[in-house]
Amino acid sequence: MTDTRQTGAARSYPFSDPDRLNLDPLYARLRKQEPLTRIRLPFGEDAWLATRYQDVRTVLGDPRFSRAASVGRDEPRTTPRQVGTGILAMDPPDHSRLRRLVAKAFTARRVELLRPATAGIANELVDTMIASGPPADLVETFSTPLPVRVICRLLGVPPTDQGLFRTWSEAIVSTTSLPPEQIMEYLGNLHAYMAGLIAQRRDEPSDDLIGALVQARDADNDRLTEQEMVELAAGLLAAGHETTVTQISNFVYVLLTHPEQLALLRSRPELVPGAVEELLRYVPLGAASAFARYATEDVELGGVLIRAGDPVISALSSANRDSEVFADPDELDLARGANPHLGFGHGVHHCVGAQLARMELQVAMETLLTRLPGLDLAVAEKELVWKSGLLVRGLRALPVTW
Template identity: 45%
Template sequence: MPLPDISANDADFHTDPYSFYARLRAKGPVHRVEVTAEYTPTFLVVGYDEARRALGHPALAKDWSSGEILPGIAVTEANRNMLESDPPQHTRLRRLVAREFTARRIEAMRPRVQRTTDDLLDAMAARPQRTADLVKALAFPLPMTVICELLGVPHLDRERFGYWSKEVVAPTSATPNTTAHQKLGEYLAELVGAKAEEPGEDLLSALIRTRDEDGDALSSGELIGMAFLLLVAGHETTANLISNGTRALLAHPDQLAALRADWDGLLDGAVEEMLRYDGPVQNATYRYAREDMELGGTTIPAGATVLVSLAGADRDPERFGTPDTFDIRRAPQGHLAFGHGMHFCIGAPLARMEGRIALRGLLERFPDLAEDPAGGPPDHFGGSLIRGVTRLPVRW
C-alpha cells in the first residue's frame, strides 16, 4: 500500500487538507508519510494529544545544522535562530530575546498598527471599481509594515524582502534550495552591521545592545538568525490569519452577523476560533528523532523526521466538539495554531493584536464585503508548511 504523499502539489489537497487529515486520524494519530527523498522516513502527527506531546518531546530535536540530519543542505546565518535550536542554546537565545520583545514594546505598537490599518483601508475605499485583492491590499502589507518598523528594516527593501520570505515558507520549487535563505542572510548581515554602527529605537538595535546578568549577548550570527525568524514568522503568519479569518467569516454569514452585533464581546474569541479552524501554519517545522521512540502507538526510529500537523490536531473531535464547524462562541483555548511548549510563538501577542485590529477595521469599513467571484477562485499556497491563499479577490 503506497504511503500518503503530502509533497505533491495537489490542488484538491491544498484547497481542503482537513478531509485528508481526518481520514488519516480515523486510522490512528500518527502515520508514516511521503514528503521528499531528503526527509525519509517522515511521520505525520494528526491527533491532538499526540501533537501536543510531540511539540514538547525531549527526544525530538529541532537543530539540523550538524549536517548529519539533512546532508547536502547548506546552513546559513539565517538558520541560527530559536526555532532551529535545542536547549541549552534555545533557552539562552529565548531568554535574551524576551528581555526586549516585551508586552510593553508590543502594546506600544498598537497606535501604529491602527494607523497603518486605517491608511490601507482608506486606499481600498478609494478604488473606483470597489474590488481588490485583499492579500495585496491589507493582509500582506499590514504585518509587513509592522514587523519591518519593529525591526527597523528600511521601507524600500520590503518588497524584495517579501519575495525572499515567500520562497522560504512556500518555495515555488520542490527541490531544496537555499538561495532565498542566503539572500536574506546577506541582507540581514548588512542591516545588523548598520544598526551596530548607528543604533535606533527599534527591536533589532535593542537586541544588539541587550546583555543578561552574566554579560551574555547575541553574536552577530545569532542576531542575523533572530532577525530572520522574527521577520519571516512575524508577517507570514499574521497575513494568513487575516486572509483565512476573513474567508471563514464571509463563508459563515451567521457568525459574521453575530460578531458585528457584539464586537467587544466576541472579537477575541472569534480570532481564536479563526486560528483553530483555519490557522496560518498547517504543519510545524520538522523535528528529528534523537532515538527510537513511541508516539500514539507508532514506533518512530532514530533519525526519522516528524511533522506535527497543527491543522490536523486542531480539528481533532476528541479535543474539539464538531471540529469542522466554525463557531466564534466556542471556547477554543488550547488550540495549537501558535505551537506549544518551548517553541511556542514568541510573537503570538503581536499577531493577535494585528488580527483583531485589521479584521474589525475591515468589516466595519465595508459592511457588504464579499468574495468576488469575478476575480476567480483563491490560490492556495503549495507545500506543507503554510496554510493560506496567495490572492483573495473581494468586492464591496
C-alpha cells in the same frame, strides 16, 4: 503497543495537493484508526506523522523529542533545502540562549504599544481603498501592507526598503515557487541586508527591535555569534509578516464563505479576540506539516513504539480538528469557549511572535468589520486563485467589494 519493525510501507506525504483551506479527510481517518503513521516526504528520510492532539503536544513539548538532532540528518521535508536552521534547529540550552535575547526585546508591552499605530495603519489602508472605490484586491491593498509596515516599524526597517525584503522573504516559505538558485540568492540578499542593519545599530543605537537585540546581545555574557544574530533577525523579519499576511486574507475568505458566522461577528464585535483564536484553530495554514523532532530514546506514542533516532512530524492542523478536544471540530464556531489550539505550536518552539500576530489579526478584523460593513467577494468563489509551491496556503488575490 506496535513495534516500528512491524509497520508497512510509508504513505506518500503530503497526502494530496492543497485544496483551498480544506483539510485532507485522511487526517480524520488516521486520528481514529492510525494516529501514528509512517510517511515519506518528497525529500529526506521516512518519518512518523502524529495526528492526534495529545500526541502532537507530546512531540512538541517532551524533551525526548529533539529538533537539534535534525542537524546532520537528511531531515524529512517538502523542499530540496533544509528549512529548519538557526534557532529552529536548536534545543535548550542553546535554544534558550537565543530565545532569551528575543524575549528581552519582543515583549508583550512592546507589542501592545504598537496597537494604536497598527490601527492607524489599518484605517489608512481602508481610507485608500474607499477613495479608490470597489472592487479592490484585499491581498494587495490591505493584507500585505499592514503586517509589512508593522514589522518594519517594530524592527526598525526603513520604509523605503520594505519592498526589498518583501520579495526576498518568499525564499523562506518557498517549496517550488522559486528555483533553488533564486532561493539562495534571495536568502543571501536578506542576510546581507540584516547584517548591514545590525552594524548600523551598533554605530547608532536605537530603541527598535533590532537595536534592542543588539544591545541585549552585546550586554549578555553568553554572546551570540554574528551569524546567529543575522539569521535570527532575518527570521524575525520574514516570519513576522509572511504568515500574518496570509492569514488576514485567509480569515476574511473564511468569514465571507460562512455568512452566518460573519453576521454573528458583525452583531457582536466583542467576539473578535475569541474569533481570531477560532480562526487560528480552523484554518490549516500549512500546506503540509514539517519540522521533524527526533526521538532521543525509545518512546511509546499513540500505541506505537518510536525508536531512538526516528523522526516524528506533528500535524498541527489535524490536532486542531481532534474531536477529543474540540466539540464539532470541523465547524467554524466564532463563539467557541475555551480554545487550546496549536496554531502557534507548543513547547519551547512556540511562536515567539504569537502576541504580535494576535494583535495584528484582531486589529485587521476589527477595522474591516467596522469600516467596511458590506464587505463581500467581488467574484465567484470558484474564480479565486490560490498560491502554490509554498509552505503556507494562501490566496494570490482576494477581490472584494463593499
